[in-house]
Amino acid sequence: MQQKYFEKQADGRYRVKPVLRNMITFRQINLVENNWPIRNKFDAIFCRNVMIYFDRDTQYAVLKKFHPLLKQNGLLFVGHSENLYHATDLFKLRGKTVYELAAR
Numbered sequence: 147m148q149q150k151y152f153e154k155q156a157d158g159r160y161r162v163k164p165v166l167r168n169m170i171t172f173r174q175i176n177l178v179e180n181n182w183p184i185r186n187k188f189d190a191i192f193c194r195n196v197m198i199y200f201d202r203d204t205q206y207a208v209l210k211k212f213h214p215l216l217k218q219n220g221l222l223f224v225g226h227s228e229n230l231y232h233a234t235d236l237f238k239l240r241g242k243t244v245y246e247l248a249a250r
């Protein structure tokens with residue numbers, strides 16, 4: 147996978163090859179704003195060590211916006227120090243730091 151998708155640079159760091167880079171859409175989103183420019187659903191959302199900056203109400207508001215963006219069997223990954231115990235109506239723990247949609 148490393149050889150297929152990454153190329154080592156002279157400084158020792160790795161760069162994603164165009165074959166993978168061209169499949170990615172980069173957008174900057176302020177999670178506390180309302181109109182996210184996202185239409186498609188995701189297999190996975192990685193939001194690690196970001197919600198730690200938000201109070202509980204703001205975290206819940208963000209999680210409520212993540213919920214419809216995740217496919218039925220999609221997974222939400224958060225940081226090791228984060229938990230979603232205050233949003234069990236939205237997400238249930240699947241494994242360490244990994245959540246799936248709670249039953250609707």
Ligand SMILES: C[S@@+](CC[C@H](N)C(=O)[O-])C[C@H]1O[C@@H](n2cnc3c(N)ncnc32)[C@H](O)[C@@H]1O
Nearest residue numbers: 175176177178179192193194195196197199225
């Ligand atoms: C501790 S870093 C974590 C970065 C990365 N996810 C990781 O785990 O290494 C926190 C990140 O949260 C982002 N962040 C903070 N408030 C944000 C907001 N309102 N919307 C989007 N990103 C935010 C910051 O820009 C920063 O990149």
